[in-house]
Amino acid sequence: MSDFPYKSSKYRYTAIRFIKSKKGIFGIPKINISADFECEITKENGLYYETYGEIVIYIKHFILKDACLISIDVEDSEEYEIKYILCEGKYIAFDHSNNKYIFQIEISGLLGPTRTLYAHSILREDGITLRVEENDIGRCAGKYDKDTYPQTQIDASVHYTFAAREVLRHMGIGKYLHDNHLGYILLLGFETCNELHPDYPPHWHLIFRWPYFCGSQAPHIYIDKEGKMESNVTYIDGISGVCRKYQTLEWCKIVDMYGADVIAFRLVEDGGMELTSPGGNTYKIAPYSMEDGVKVYCDERYIGNITVKNDTDNGQIKLLWNNSDCIQGSYKEIIEYDQYTGTITKIEFDDSK
Structure with missing residues (x-):
């Protein structure tokens, strides 16, 4: 390319x-x-x-x-x-x-790479930013085509990013990063619509973005055709060509700009992921399934599951988090967005179910 x-x-x-x-x-x-x-x-x-x-x-x-x-x-x-x-x-x-x-x-004042092809919906809270790439089969380009469109991997990546957001909330990571001015966790999927950014093969990202970018650790978590996580290749932002592939069951440590551990994660044999923090619990994000979405565990105890339906034709994401412990912990979120730009136009949040 x-x-x-x-x-x-x-x-x-x-x-x-x-x-x-x-x-x-x-x-x-x-x-x-x-x-x-x-x-x-x-x-x-x-x-x-x-x-x-x-x-x-x-x-x-x-x-x-x-x-x-x-x-x-x-x-x-x-x-x-x-x-x-x-x-x-x-x-x-x-x-x-x-x-x-x-x-x-x-064209007055336009600088940097063109952003015309971006169709991204971005959600931010303290210490965590999540971006949904609004992929559509009618826009696929580069290494993606209509006949081999990776719909399962797209659905899996959206589930993994929202499940990771929920786990990071439970761990208190976002608040910790924000309160200590250490940057934020950036959760991304992959895009299928840009000839100049093939973003291939399908994957999602769990990036710890340092305040000044360079040195940030950027794991790329690749997804197989069944929607399972199969490998992690971690790059360092701002340092071209530096990367490492982590094997299944091998912990990938994420550190802040001072060298202190923040979180660690590893892929496990069933296609899921485990995450932990210093002195904290171990959470598991189970592999995606079309029937159940993604189940989440804490120290091997089931705590809930997340399901996400993204209607790119009408610009609407429906998210449901079912908490197994108490009814107050469950919620439904509906995100409406412009189908061609991804710009969010409305968010409805309901935690009364």
């Missing part, structure tokens, strides 16, 4: 998404751009493609600070209409007339 679009100090590659009204592969229509500075539609591999639900293009342009606009027109298709146009997480207004879609984008 080439990472050349991120290496230039002079140019930026800004992506644009065209959401089609009808799913299918129809061919990319003729697209014209115009500006009073150097820019072009780049057709390099991974920067100009069609998926079943969208068309994605990248525009190469100077990095500029003033009010810099690019005018764009896209020819009509006989097969579908363009429902939405998105750039850098924003919906772009357009005019549809004379067999063309006409709009403008502003």
Whole structure:
């Protein structure tokens, strides 16, 4: 995979998404751009493609600070209409007339890798941040395709991140990190929609993000076709090429920037995971199953299970935590989000069940 679009100090590659009204592969229509500075539609591999639900293009342009606009027109298709146009997480207004879609984008002040393809729903509490990648089969790209779409691994990764959040709450890790200004735990899944970030094979992340990033430990926990956790490869943020693979039953220790132990975890033989902290209990996140979601144990005692249903067509996550000990410990959470950007629009929380 080439990472050349991120290496230039002079140019930026800004992506644009065209959401089609009808799913299918129809061919990319003729697209014209115009500006009073150097820019072009780049057709390099991974920067100009069609998926079943969208068309994605990248525009190469100077990095500029003033009010810099690019005018764009896209020819009509006989097969579908363009429902939405998105750039850098924003919906772009357009005019549809004379067999063309006409709009403008502003590139003033845009820096770093383009964020147009991100469809992330982010939940934060003190010391813990959780991100759900809103994957959709109509957007799959890179190493993922429609015929081998990893739906089981996607569902498993979402369950594991929410189950890990629940365990970390029980352990008191988030409050400890926040109160002592040590950073936070970042729980991520994987994305299937970005040619430049294959994010393959399927995995989830349990990252301890230090306050200044560099040195953070970033475990990548790989998931097999049945949804079980099968291996852990841990990288160090900011230090390229440094990583270690942990074997099943081998503890992976997570330390803070002063070298003190925070948590440790290991994968176990049934495809689950055990977590502990210095002097604390040992929790187990059992392997994902379609019927039960993920069960959670504390010192081998069952304490509850978590089920997550993510409806990416309508932008809604339904989460249910069933606590076995007391009715007050159970809760239901409904998270509504924009299906194309992942932006959360509403959260309903009910702990009365």
